[in-house]
Amino acid sequence: MISAPGKPILYLISDGSINRDNFEARAAGFFKLVNAAVKYRIPYVQIREKHLPGCLLFDLASNAVRACQDSATKLLINDRLDVALSVGADGVHLAANSITADVVRKHVPDDFLIGVSTHSIDEIEEAKSTGADFAIFGPVFETPGKCHPVGLDVLAEAANRTSPFPVLALGGVDETNYRDVLDVGSAGFAAIRFLNNATNLAKLSMELGL
Numbered sequence: 001m002i003s004a005p006g007k008p009i010l011y012l013i014s015d016g017s018i019n020r021d022n023f024e025a026r027a028a029g030f031f032k033l034v035n036a037a038v039k040y041r042i043p044y045v046q047i048r049e050k051h052l053p054g055c056l057l058f059d060l061a062s063n064a065v066r067a068c069q070d071s072a073t074k075l076l077i078n079d080r081l082d083v084a085l086s087v088g089a090d091g092v093h094l095a096a097n098s099i100t101a102d103v104v105r106k107h108v109p110d111d112f113l114i115g116v117s118t119h120s121i122d123e124i125e126e127a128k129s130t131g132a133d134f135a136i137f138g139p140v141f142e143t144p145g146k147c148h149p150v151g152l153d154v155l156a157e158a159a160n161r162t163s164p165f166p167v168l169a170l171g172g173v174d175e176t177n178y179r180d181v182l183d184v185g186s187a188g189f190a191a192i193r194f195l196n197n198a199t200n201l202a203k204l205s206m207e208l209g210l
Contacts (some may be wrong), residue, residue: 002044002113002134002166008208011044011115011136012037012195013166018060019051022194027060037196038071040205045114046093046190048078061087070209075099076113091115091133096123101132117170119147121158128165136161136190139171140181152184159185173198 002009012033018026037045045068061077065087067077077083081104084092084192091113092104101114108114116127118135127135132175137158139149149171159167166187171179174194181189194200202210 001164002150007210008182008186009044009134009166009168010042010195010204010208010210011043011046011188011190012201013046013190013192014048015196016048016050018049020053020056021057023052023060024102027063030031030060031063031067033196033198034067034073034075034161036201038068038073039176040198040201041072041210042195042201042205043072043188043210044076044115045073046076046078046187048093050078050182055081057083058087061089063197064196065089070204074113076115081107093117093136094132100130103129119150121161124158124162125165128162133186134166134168136170137167141172141177144170152180155181155186156184159187160184178204 034045047064049057061083064075075094076091077089078093079095079098081092093115096117096119101116104114110186114132116132116135118124118127118137124135125136140155141149146164155169169181169189173189173191178189
């Protein structure tokens with residue numbers, strides 16, 4: 001399991017805007033964000049760029065791995081175990097409909113991280129039982145393009161029922177409510193818009209003592 005004793009776990013997810021046509025410009029912006037994450041000791045970054053062909057995803061991930069080397073920031077790749085292993089990333093993040101963590105465990109080093117996206121307490125329990133290191137759960141709050149939010153009460157129940165397995169809140173988490181998800185027992189939170197901002201990373205690092 002992932003942990004940050006005494007500190008919440010922050011999980012920055014890339015915004016998915018990089019594609020073949022804009023790769024050079026968008027990748028440069030992403031590397032600046034990764035360098036900020038390293039500088040401000042953000043624990044986890046996930047590359048989630050579904051529009052990239054494999055060769056460009058490999059290039060993006062390779063450079064990001066180098067940026068995170070010898071730092072407190074761990075890098076995971078969304079659903080592409082082949083890319084994660086080939087570039088030496090710290091882990092992979094599995095979609096809710098992907099293969100289960102126990103299948104991945106058979107093919108990775110012991111310290112390889114496995115995160116799983118979940119949308120129910122049963123799915124969190126499955127992630128826990130199959131050997132994942134943590135689960136992302138949500139959406140907790142209203143967020144564009146996502147289903148009905150589960151709310152803080154369900155998040156609290158999920159965190160309590162699966163403790164000490166780390167459950168990270170996702171969906172609509174921002175500066176107005178991130179302390180609410182921590183207060184109900186979430187191990188931390190994941191975010192795209194809120195954490196794809198170097199100013200917010202700096203502020204959170206100071207406020208949370210990262």
